[in-house]
Amino acid sequence: MLVAFSVAPSGTGSADGSVHDAVAAAVRIVRESGLPNRTTSMFTELEGEWDEVFDVVRRATEAVGEYGSRVSLVLKADIRPGYSGELDAKIQRLETAIDGASEGVA
Numbered sequence: 001m002l003v004a005f006s007v008a009p010s011g012t013g014s015a016d017g018s019v020h021d022a023v024a025a026a027v028r029i030v031r032e033s034g035l036p037n038r039t040t041s042m043f044t045e046l047e048g049e050w051d052e053v054f055d056v057v058r059r060a061t062e063a064v065g066e067y068g069s070r071v072s073l074v075l076k077a078d079i080r081p082g083y084s085g086e087l088d089a090k091i092q093r094l095e096t097a098i099d100g101a102s103e104g105v106a
Helices: 020-032 050-065 086-103
Strands: 002-010 037-039 044-047 070-078
Touching: 002 020, 002 050, 002 086, 020 037, 020 044, 020 050, 044 050, 044 086, 050 070
Parallel strands: none
Antiparallel strands: 002 044, 002 070, 037 044
């Protein structure tokens, strides 16, 4: 399964609203998990089996909780039994489709 999630604290008391330290704590847990992952400016994507992925999400959420009085978690999952390596394969299929479409443009 693929999971894209974003986790952030609120009630931090930070004057500028910055949450980078809390997000860094969460991403550190994701990277140390050993599961395939990718972090962008808005989400972290993670690939693995149900229990292992959600264990990492839970631990990342708990780590962020140490930075504020509340935690916001946004999560999207792509559950496709029998497939692995989709973190990169989905992007490769998209790029192939884009390249194929641009070949027909004159």
